[in-house]
Amino acid sequence: MSESTDTKPEGAGLHAPLARLLRPLVRLLVARGITFPALTDLLRELYVNVAEYDFALPGKEQTDSRVSLLTGIHRKEVRRLRGAGAPVSVVPAVVSRTSRIIARWIADPAFTDPQGQPLPLPRTADAGAPSFEALVSGVTRDLRPRAVLDEWLDRGLAFLDAQDRIVLAEAAYVPRGDGSAEPQLYYFGRNLHDHIAASVANIVGDTPRFLERAVHYDGLSKELAVKLEARAREIAMEALHQANREAHAACQTDPGGEYRWNFGLYVYAEAAPPARPADGR
8 A cells, every 4th residue: 555645754843943943043154155065065074973973873883884874875975974073162262261260250259249240350469369360360370360351351351440450341241243253153052052952852862851941922012022131131140140159169179070061041032923824825
């Protein structure tokens, strides 16, 4: 008996959510001049790498034939691409160093006021007193605090107040919107990866493993959407500060290991077009 024409191919249910997921990414790719052929080259490499390492059978050597079967990529191409390794996101030194210093400044009680806000810091101070030099030296001794300060002043991450104290600027929390800075592009890849990875783990696992929830309302006025966005930003920053303080304190006695942890939040609002009727009219 022939197969029913109503039978949907396996994975067809992913088509619509994938299209919605990929649309803003495609917008970014087109805006930055990354063409479709360039994207297909990257996807081909990723397909082979994921099939090679994430879908290997226990106790069995992964073969070109099986990778080809899993991916639909010809064995000749599989053979060429295997072992090349998937593109990895190496943490830029400036990102790692800067994020660790900022995290300490907004989490360590020695560098915050009673309300948990980062203190304005003098350049230097007596031993045991908070200063920018003590802040930086407590994180890294590879760079002089003065060099870090000059970099931060140039990038707008800090500024000097009337008393010549160093003040952490809002730009340290909110990246620039031009999308060209290396730290912003790094966190673009890292944060979206972790959000999607959590969602995928919850879909393919037996039970949801990670917290992945959102509060959303449709059909709002622009005024209310703007108001809710501003309030959500305040709530999110409060939660991030609290999580950072607790994580920073816990790390002081942690023996260390191979795990990493990420706690992320996002806020989004847009003017959504009205839904089209099912018949497309």
